[in-house]
Amino acid sequence: MAEEKEEKKLTEETVKEEKPEKTPRTQKVKENIVFVGSKPPMSYVLAIITSLSASNVKEIALKARGRAITTAVDTAEITRRRFMKDLKVSKIVLGTEEMPAREGENRARMVSTIEITLTRE
């Protein structure tokens, strides 16, 4: 019996020791990110609603580049106006990314990006 207890304690300690290693990942509250691509906006709206309903996450970021930027804006607007009226656009960041040259092209293309953060009040 005593041996069994000791073993249990040891296991608990091992778990405790592992914790600090994991902290960086847990400390920085990993916000949810939805990457917006070429699907219709409603797919991403659904992803946002599912993500915000399932967890106690209060913030979600939509990331898109190139033509998907319009879809990201549509997604944010549809989600806010039609489904989750307590959602606010808390931050929008524009950016530029360099994309590798495609076949037949001889130089990199610059592509605009957007990141829209939606926060639940």
Add this chain to the structure above:
Amino acid sequence: MAEEKEEKKLTEETVKEEKPEKTPRTQKVKENIVFVGSKPPMSYVLAIITSLSASNVKEIALKARGRAITTAVDTAEITRRRFMKDLKVSKIVLGTEEMPAREGENRARMVSTIEITLTRE
């Protein structure tokens, strides 16, 4: 005379009463607005540079809706990164507009809009 004065006073009061209606238009310093449509981004980049160089305007707003949202983001990014490095994105507002139904359609479409304000430091 007394009557005239009274009348004048009355007019002044009427004017005063009208003022609050007009104030929003005059108080809000009319910033320059570039409407972004289906032309290539460089057309709008040129419009921004011309507008900001010719006058002492420090702020310019890019407005776009639907697919032109991507062009507006491209325009903002190209202007900032390639031509006017002292330009900052000071504000971004998303919105939704109702567009009248097109021929053959029987209900109004909702279109997303964006307004990007660029400010010179």
